[in-house]
Amino acid sequence: MTKNAIAAFLLILCFFLTSGNLLSSSLTAVFNQDNQTYRWDTSLLYNYNPSSDFSLELSTNTQSTLIKRSLLTGGANQWQENRDVRAKGFYDFSDNFGITTEVFQGYSALGDRNIDDSEMLAGADYRPNDWLSFQYLLGAMITSRDEPVGSRIDKGAKMSWKGVLDKQILGADKFNIQLGIEEEIFRAIPSNQFALSSVYQKNFHTGDSLSLQFESLNAKKKYYSSSLEFDETNTQKKREYDFNGRIFKHLFLELNLITEGDVAFQEYLYETSDTVSGFIDITNRDNARLSENIVFKLQRIFRPYSMHIQTSVSYRYNGYDEDFGQDDRDEKSAFGEFGSSFTVLVTEGDTIASEYFTAVRSFYHPDEFAPNLDRDVVSQLWNLRYSRIWSKYLSSSIQFSYRNYHQIYIHGERSADNNRNYTYLLAPKISWYISPQLIVSQAFEIQANYITYDYERDILSSRNRIFRRGDNRSRITFIVSRHLTANLEYGYRYEDYGQLVYQEQWQQLTSWDRRTHIGFIGFDYYPVSQVRISPGYSFDYKREWNHSEEVEVMDSDTTYTKVRTMVDRQDQRTILFEIEYKFSETEQLLFGASKRIINGWRRGYIRDENFTISLMKFF
Amino acid sequence: MNLRVQTIILLLIFLLFITGCKNPFSHRSSDDPVGTSGTWDFPAAPEIVISNLLFSYNERNINNFRRCLSDSFMFSAYEDSIEAEQNGEGFLFHGWDVDTEESVTRRIFQAFPAGSDSVQMTLLIDLSSNPIDEIDDSTATLVRTYTLTAVDFTSDVADTLGAEGEATFKMSWSNLEGWSIYLWSDRAAKDVDFNWADFKALFR
Numbered sequence: 001m002t003k004n005a006i007a008a009f010l011l012i013l014c015f016f017l018t019s020g021n022l023l024s025s026s027l028t029a030v031f032n033q034d035n036q037t038y039r040w041d042t043s044l045l046y047n048y049n050p051s052s053d054f055s056l057e058l059s060t061n062t063q064s065t066l067i068k069r070s071l072l073t074g075g076a077n078q079w080q081e082n083r084d085v086r087a088k089g090f091y092d093f094s095d096n097f098g099i100t101t102e103v104f105q106g107y108s109a110l111g112d113r114n115i116d117d118s119e120m121l122a123g124a125d126y127r128p129n130d131w132l133s134f135q136y137l138l139g140a141m142i143t144s145r146d147e148p149v150g151s152r153i154d155k156g157a158k159m160s161w162k163g164v165l166d167k168q169i170l171g172a173d174k175f176n177i178q179l180g181i182e183e184e185i186f187r188a189i190p191s192n193q194f195a196l197s198s199v200y201q202k203n204f205h206t207g208d209s210l211s212l213q214f215e216s217l218n219a220k221k222k223y224y225s226s227s228l229e230f231d232e233t234n235t236q237k238k239r240e241y242d243f244n245g246r247i248f249k250h251l252f253l254e255l256n257l258i259t260e261g262d263v264a265f266q267e268y269l270y271e272t273s274d275t276v277s278g279f280i281d282i283t284n285r286d287n288a289r290l291s292e293n294i295v296f297k298l299q300r301i302f303r304p305y306s307m308h309i310q311t312s313v314s315y316r317y318n319g320y321d322e323d324f325g326q327d328d329r330d331e332k333s334a335f336g337e338f339g340s341s342f343t344v345l346v347t348e349g350d351t352i353a354s355e356y357f358t359a360v361r362s363f364y365h366p367d368e369f370a371p372n373l374d375r376d377v378v379s380q381l382w383n384l385r386y387s388r389i390w391s392k393y394l395s396s397s398i399q400f401s402y403r404n405y406h407q408i409y410i411h412g413e414r415s416a417d418n419n420r421n422y423t424y425l426l427a428p429k430i431s432w433y434i435s436p437q438l439i440v441s442q443a444f445e446i447q448a449n450y451i452t453y454d455y456e457r458d459i460l461s462s463r464n465r466i467f468r469r470g471d472n473r474s475r476i477t478f479i480v481s482r483h484l485t486a487n488l489e490y491g492y493r494y495e496d497y498g499q500l501v502y503q504e505q506w507q508q509l510t511s512w513d514r515r516t517h518i519g520f521i522g523f524d525y526y527p528v529s530q531v532r533i534s535p536g537y538s539f540d541y542k543r544e545w546n547h548s549e550e551v552e553v554m555d556s557d558t559t560y561t562k563v564r565t566m567v568d569r570q571d572q573r574t575i576l577f578e579i580e581y582k583f584s585e586t587e588q589l590l591f592g593a594s595k596r597i598i599n600g601w602r603r604g605y606i607r608d609e610n611f612t613i614s615l616m617k618f619f
Numbered sequence: 620m621n622l623r624v625q626t627i628i629l630l631l632i633f634l635l636f637i638t639g640c641k642n643p644f645s646h647r648s649s650d651d652p653v654g655t656s657g658t659w660d661f662p663a664a665p666e667i668v669i670s671n672l673l674f675s676y677n678e679r680n681i682n683n684f685r686r687c688l689s690d691s692f693m694f695s696a697y698e699d700s701i702e703a704e705q706n707g708e709g710f711l712f713h714g715w716d717v718d719t720e721e722s723v724t725r726r727i728f729q730a731f732p733a734g735s736d737s738v739q740m741t742l743l744i745d746l747s748s749n750p751i752d753e754i755d756d757s758t759a760t761l762v763r764t765y766t767l768t769a770v771d772f773t774s775d776v777a778d779t780l781g782a783e784g785e786a787t788f789k790m791s792w793s794n795l796e797g798w799s800i801y802l803w804s805d806r807a808a809k810d811v812d813f814n815w816a817d818f819k820a821l822f823r
Contacts, residue, residue: 035751036751070809071751072764073764073808073809075809080697080701108704109701110697110698113701115705145705147705189707223707223708224705224707225706234708249625251625251630252623252625252627253626257629257633285823294640315640315643317640317641319641324726328726328730329730329822331722331725334641335641336641336642336643337643338643359643360641360642360643360644360645360646362641362647365729369729369732372728372732373681373729375682376647401794403795407682408646408649409649409682410647410648410649411649411650412649412650412654413653413654414654414657415649415650415654416654416655416656417657417680417682417683419659421661423794423795425794449661449797451661454649455651455652463659465661467661467797497661518756540755602748603748604750606750
């Protein structure tokens, strides 16, 4: 299998280097290696149109992955291979009639299991006029399955019929109905499906628009119940319906209304020829689901005092009702969300943007399971951002985010877990173009996550916690010449975590803190304009301390001493190297490699390598 | 009908609709606690996410479980996927996102309620770190071995399922939520056919 993969890779490489210009075709070849896998991916899409009445399409995909044996559970190296080739030919005898041929060959394997699929179809296209067309295909199929316990071969016929009506009726800009029937006639595992879809779209002269879409699928298929028993089969019956629409309408007071809606129903029923029970009874999978999703959004643009203010408010509802025919798997859910946003262009250089969402999702279950599962999840999110362009050399921004995630179990059996997770984030950033050769940027992030349990506010030994994090990043880009650019980065991060105690106000008892230094130096060197060589070096030094308290009792005095002990130190260094060669605007070769060394108290000494080579060509 | 009338009618319909929908400003009140409390720590480090996941599973706490996953979460089980494809039920592992994972886990929790006399489920994860782990500034990959045992005492002979394997958790850092899992891939242990992904697939 290794030989096949390498041969395919080399074949693609030869093709890549020798082929001429071909319209709307593409070629990609990638090899990647890390400490768990080796992977070859190649794909080719080739279109050949020598005349207006004849065309040929060829597409191939090859994926070969070597999954190395597990270091934890053992086993053996395994090859996973997927290859497929599809060729289609079209010939039109006239504007109304043409013929089609299609050949497909697919191969999929993992270890000692593999599947071979072959398909050969021929058919006719009939177009009585420019808004109606019919296509009929008939052919043969062979599927061969090789497994450790033997092999199965299924031979049969495939038939498909498709009708398309595409006419601008009922005042529509686009009106389309498609009807498709497909049947695979195998002795053991036959399948059939009936699909119907339609689209209606209309744009009004006022700028309003309406779009409606309907899709349905009815299908039935048989499949083998197990890879060990060759005669037993299961049957899946599937029904899927989806209706969705979108309205855009200009309203009074320069308001715009956007309304979107979607209603979907899916039902899957199973039958088995086998006698099974308990966990693996396939009829346990019988299920039906009805879901709705509706969005209303109002937009308006204001222009007071030469400012530009874009505003919107929205409401979203979605819900579903799942029915498994057994109470122990059923669930209903309803979700409501209110949203609002505005963007103000105060001056040419000053922009303020804000968005706020508040939502509640409720889950409902049959009475027997409600005590453990009935719950609400409340979430609120507010993002506020101010950005200013001071001059063409200097720009800055500051962002504030707030999020509240509140989980509420309704019944007493679970409500002890009800808690809120508040997150506050402040992130200022500045970018300074000191000169055309020198760009400096500086970013900070300060963040705090408060987790408070609803029923543990006044308990001293509670599960209430706080996580804090501060991050600082400095970046310098120095363009030495048009051949050489240097990138330098340094970051420092502080994190701590501990219990929150409420004594008139929240106080923190730190249990650990962690400090990290991050650095990178790299170069982009262009010896000629098509070639980029990028060496780099990065480091990540991490230190972690635990906090505890020593208690010393002397006579009637008790002394508490805070102790900070280093519990982990980890140094990670990485060397990176990348070469990119652009043969032309549409052809590219990329080679990348990295080597990493980790040395830590907890993780020990680790060394790993990563390697990637990729070829891309667009014709 | 002029624009003003149309607007008023539409706004009235909008308000009528809103009053019948879910209120985003109020939630249900809860009863005072009578049961035991769960275990959850702020995910300030990737290792804490795994211990949160372990506790949430054994305590059947779906909220705490959901908080271990990011919104862009995907579940993958390549060995089981190819077996499912071979049987013709490849759909079983397709598009396994965060909503699928949450509802599958919730159904498992419903099927194996905490403290039940008729069914039991216990998850064990080896929480110790190992050389395969990769922890960077804002991304991490942690590989852990696990054993999951489910027992159904309702039949004459107790029906037992044991899953054993290795789970790889890829995580990312977000300021608002801390560390969370965005990719969970599962692999059976050597010479073991049934793994966690197979068990979860029974409830999809």
